[in-house]
Amino acid sequence: xxxxxxxxxxxxxxxxxxxxxxxxxxxxxxxxxxxxxxxxxxxxxxxxxxxxxxxxxxxxxxxxxxxxxxxxxxxxxxxxxxxxxxxxxxxxxxxxxxxxxxxxxxxxxxxxxxxxxxxxxxxxxxxxxxxxxxxxxxxxxxxxxxxxxxxxxxxxxxxxxxxxxxxxxxxxxxxxxxxxxxxxxxxxxxxxxxxxxxxxxxxxxxxxxxxxxxxxxxxxxxxxxxxxxxxxxxxxxxxxxxxxxxxxxxxxxxxxxxxxxxxxxxxxxxxxxxxxxxxxxxxxxxxxxxxxxxxxxxxxxxxxxxxxxxxxxxxxxxxxxxxxxxxxxxxxxxxxxxxxxxxxxxxxxxxxxxxxxxxxxxxxxxxxxxxxxxxxxxxxxxxxxxxxxxxxxxxxxxxxxxxxxxxxxxxxxxxxxxxxxxxxxxxxxxxxxx
Numbered sequence: 001x002x003x004x005x006x007x008x009x010x011x012x013x014x015x016x017x018x019x020x021x022x023x024x025x026x027x028x029x030x031x032x033x034x035x036x037x038x039x040x041x042x043x044x045x046x047x048x049x050x051x052x053x054x055x056x057x058x059x060x061x062x063x064x065x066x067x068x069x070x071x072x073x074x075x076x077x078x079x080x081x082x083x084x085x086x087x088x089x090x091x092x093x094x095x096x097x098x099x100x101x102x103x104x105x106x107x108x109x110x111x112x113x114x115x116x117x118x119x120x121x122x123x124x125x126x127x128x129x130x131x132x133x134x135x136x137x138x139x140x141x142x143x144x145x146x147x148x149x150x151x152x153x154x155x156x157x158x159x160x161x162x163x164x165x166x167x168x169x170x171x172x173x174x175x176x177x178x179x180x181x182x183x184x185x186x187x188x189x190x191x192x193x194x195x196x197x198x199x200x201x202x203x204x205x206x207x208x209x210x211x212x213x214x215x216x217x218x219x220x221x222x223x224x225x226x227x228x229x230x231x232x233x234x235x236x237x238x239x240x241x242x243x244x245x246x247x248x249x250x251x252x253x254x255x256x257x258x259x260x261x262x263x264x265x266x267x268x269x270x271x272x273x274x275x276x277x278x279x280x281x282x283x284x285x286x287x288x289x290x291x292x293x294x295x296x297x298x299x300x301x302x303x304x305x306x307x308x309x310x311x312x313x314x315x316x317x318x319x320x321x322x323x324x325x326x327x328x329x330x331x332x333x334x335x336x337x338x339x340x341x342x343x344x345x346x347x348x349x350x351x352x353x354x355x356x357x358x359x360x361x362x363x364x365x366x367x368x369x370x371x372x373x374x375x376x377x378x379x380x381x382x383x384x385x386x387x388x389x390x391x392x393x394x395x396x397x398x399x400x401x402x403x404x405x406x407x408x409x410x411x412x413x414x415x416x417x418x419x420x421x422x423x424x425x426x427x428x429x430x431x432x433x434x
Contacts, residue, residue, distance in 0.1 A: 010117075010188055011035075013079035015104050017043060017069070019054050019262075019332065020121060020156040021085035023167040026057050027192040029065030035079045036067040037107075044069045053331060053360075056160065076111040081188060084108065085121040085156060087262060089335070090269045094289075096125060098132055105133045109140025112149055119152040119185055123267050125274035126208040129153050130177075145177070152176040152185040153203045155210030160261075161330040172197045175206035214267040215285055220254040221264070222288030225295050228256040228434050232302070238434065239418045256434050257417050258299075258388070259292040260337040261326035296340025299416060299434065303341075303384055304348055306412040306432050312383050315349035320382040320405050323389020324356040324364060324372065328417075331358040338388045339368050353379055357393045381407035390419040399426055 013035035014025040025036045038044055046052070047069045050059050068075060076082065086100040101122045108118055118137060120129050134145050143149050154174045159165050172193045176182030186197050200206035228238045238256060245251050259265045268289055272282045307314055326336040338354075345352050354364075354372045361372040373379055385405050387394060394401060403409045403426050410428030413420070418433040425431045 010081040010184070011079040012081050012083065012188075013037060013076050014083045014085060015076070015108060016084065016086035016100075016122075017047065018085070018087065019056055019160050020158045021083070022047075022052070022054065023056050023158060024083060024085060024121070024156075025067050026061055026065050027168055029067040031192070033066040033068060035075050036069045037071070037073065037076060038069075039071060039107075041071050044071050054160070055331060056158070073107050073111055076108060077113065080113065080116045082108050082112075082116065082118045083121060083154075084118065087334075088122045088124055088266075088270070089262065090266050094269050096128075096270050096273050098124070098128065101128075101133060102136055105136040106140050109137040112137060112141035112143055114143065114148045117150045117152060117181060117184060119154055121154055121156040123155060123210050123214075123263070123270065124207055125211065125270040126204045127274065129203050129207060150177055150181040150184075151203070152181055153200075153206045154185065154189060155206055155213075157213075160332055161327060168192055168194050171195045173200050173206050173209055174198070175200040175203045177203060208271075211267045211271045214264045215271055217254075218259060218264050218268050218292060219284065219288040220252060221257065221259055222291040224254050224256040225259075225291050229291075229298065255417070256295075258295055258326075258337040258340075260335045261332065262334045265292070265326075265335050265337070293337070293340075295434075296337045297344050299386070299388075299414065300341045300344035300348075302432055303345065303386060303412065303414050304350075306414070306430055307384055310383075310412055310430060312411075316351065317383045318351045318353065318380050318407075319345055319384045319386060320379055321345075321352060321354045321386045321388055322356070322394055322402075322405075323387065323391055324354050324359045325389055325391075328390050329358070329392055331360065333359050333364055333367060339370070341386065341388060342370055351380075353382070355379060356389065356391070358391060379405060381405070382411065383407060384412035384414065386414040386416065387420065388416050390417050395419060399424060403429060 012028045014021045015037045017036050017038040025034045028034045050062055052062055084104045086104045088101055089097045091097045134151055138145055152175055154172055157170045172189045174185045174189055174197045176185045186199055189197050231238045246253055268285050272285050275282050304314055307317055324338045325333050342352050355376050361374050364372050382405055385402055402413055412430045415433040
């Protein structure tokens with residue numbers, strides 16, 4: 001196969017310019033021109049104007065790069081090292097939805113040339129790159145894998161909103177379909193990733209490593225959530241227990257909470273799906289998923305109980321939900337479990353009003369069919385306030401902001417992630433936290 005010896009001669013394209021793809025394109029674009037491709041013309045138009053909605057890249061960083069932002073797939077022919085970084089969600093049945101990555105494979109395949117290398121960063125189950133994606137590349141290009149073109153896999157490790165652990169400061173797992181490909185893939189990423197790379201034994205090993213990273217975190221959080229359920233029945237504050245347990249050197253500092261987003265709440269299903277196709281029925285992983293998926297309903301039921309204890313009639317009560325994104329300080333609403341709380345409260349006949357300064361109201365309405373209050377001054381006085389996502393916007397204002405949203409500055413406050421100062425709860429406020 002005709003490949004280039006000097007990896008720095010590789011011309012890079014990035015397919016998919018979201019939370020994962022854009023930071024990748026930006027780092028490579030600091031030293032060479034990068035072809036940045038996305039199927040969303042609005043996204044491309046905004047990036048050309050220096051507008052970056054995900055907040056993962058600053059305006060200055062974007063301006064300092066040489067990226068050709070385009071929706072024209074033919075521009076991919078200018079590159080010979082293609083990085084696919086598109087979403088891989090699950091469907092309503094919690095089964096892997098490979099349609100975005102297969103569609104991206106079709107797009108790349110139609111522009112593929114001899115000597116090109118395609119590297120997938122999208123999260124998939126072990127075997128998907130070779131069993132699902134490569135056949136599409138071959139069919140669309142008319143080329144032969146391993147003879148005309150090569151393939152690698154380097155799982156993304158982007159943590160949205162994290163300005164410390166970034167694309168270039170996190171060790172990059174890399175893999176290739178041959179020793180030669182691996183050497184090139186490693187060299188290309190080493191040119192921008194200051195933390196270095198880890199060379200995985202095979203593509204499947206790299207795929208498996210990705211899914212178990214988030215599966216492990218999902219299970220650890222599910223244990224904390226189950227403990228929170230137990231301690232709630234005992235009348236024990238979970239945070240007090242964790243503070244005491246954390247005094248031991250080898251106690252892992254996980255906390256209970258909602259588990260959503262496009263990684264932790266999704267990736268385990270890719271592994272369990274693949275396991276099921278091989279005749280193995282996972283138990284621990286799915287049990288953890290079940291617990292984490294139930295937490296929204298539990299928080300809503302606790303809100304109802306606290307309303308009843310305060311003497312309020314549940315039906316017709318006004319509850320304000322603060323935060324709707326899947327985690328604090330990011331605008332991403334994908335797979336947010338805040339929606340579980342909202343829908344459960346609505347089922348009780350409660351009037352729910354949502355405010356999130358980072359979430360796009362149009363996207364929320366389109367994705368979840370619920371309306372947000374765009375102007376917080378229009379929020380009605382509430383009988384309960386749920387601090388679901390502790391954005392910095394809320395936390396800097398602390399209790400004064402929260403109580404101002406309550407009717408007569410009294411009522412129930414549900415602090416899901418226990419971020420409010422328990423020692424300074426205002427008079428007339430009942431605090432419950434997970």
